[in-house]
Amino acid sequence: AQSVTQLDSQVPVFEEAPVELRCNYSSSVSVYLFWYVQYPNQGLQLLLKYLSGSTLVKGINGFEAEFNKSQTSFHLRKPSVHISDTAEYFCAVSGTGGGNKLTFGTGTQLKVEL
Amino acid sequence: DAGITQSPRHKVTETGTPVTLRCHQTENHRYMYWYRQDPGHGLRLIHYSYGVKDTDKGEVSDGYSVSRSKTEDFLLTLESATSSQTSVYFCAIYGTGNNEQFFGPGTRLTVL
Numbered sequence: 001a002q003s004v005t006q007l008d009s010q011v012p013v014f015e016e017a018p019v020e021l022r023c024n025y026s027s028s029v030s031v032y033l034f035w036y037v038q039y040p041n042q043g044l045q046l047l048l049k050y051l052s053g054s055t056l057v058k059g060i061n062g063f064e065a066e067f068n069k070s071q072t073s074f075h076l077r078k079p080s081v082h083i084s085d086t087a088e089y090f091c092a093v094s095g096t097g098g099g100n101k102l103t104f105g106t107g108t109q110l111k112v113e114l
Numbered sequence: 115d116a117g118i119t120q121s122p123r124h125k126v127t128e129t130g131t132p133v134t135l136r137c138h139q140t141e142n143h144r145y146m147y148w149y150r151q152d153p154g155h156g157l158r159l160i161h162y163s164y165g166v167k168d169t170d171k172g173e174v175s176d177g178y179s180v181s182r183s184k185t186e187d188f189l190l191t192l193e194s195a196t197s198s199q200t201s202v203y204f205c206a207i208y209g210t211g212n213n214e215q216f217f218g219p220g221t222r223l224t225v226l
Binding site: 004006032034036042043044045046049051090092099100101102103104105106107 | 145147149154155156157158159162164172173204206208210213214215216217218219220
């Protein structure tokens, strides 16, 4: 079984400032890791994913995340945020076997202010 | 965008009534999932399917049943709705080629 902890429920940040959203996971097996974004009243959209290989993963909209196996973390970063990045962000984990059942964190609400 | 739709998009019902939500895909994917989203809980897996007539329980399956009689449709049924089942329900499909799930637009269900 896996679990995901998103340490911050809300993160306020000013426009053009950098941001980091934290995610830690727990698993007894190898994992795939994902970040999804949810804009108000919409479904979830994949930002980026780590399957294997390079631990630094780049995604859409200028976001990136780094997989750290020793610290069981997969933090999401963006060097300069925009108002349009205001949304809820979910970290998720799955095993590497068939089925891809996702376990989600509780989400982090990113609020970008002028 | 992946071809996945959900119906209805909004529903208000009364406690004790049966409710069925439909998920339809045009991608011919083998795996389909139902999640519920609640504040403070993120998304939690209710049931999933790994093929026609092949389904299994997820983390929060009590009070829900599912059926999949054809590849493109995955139905979620609340046999007797309760107020604790007020939630936003998301369907997802999984493409083994790219190892990622695609989500539908969601169904907002209110049980009075």
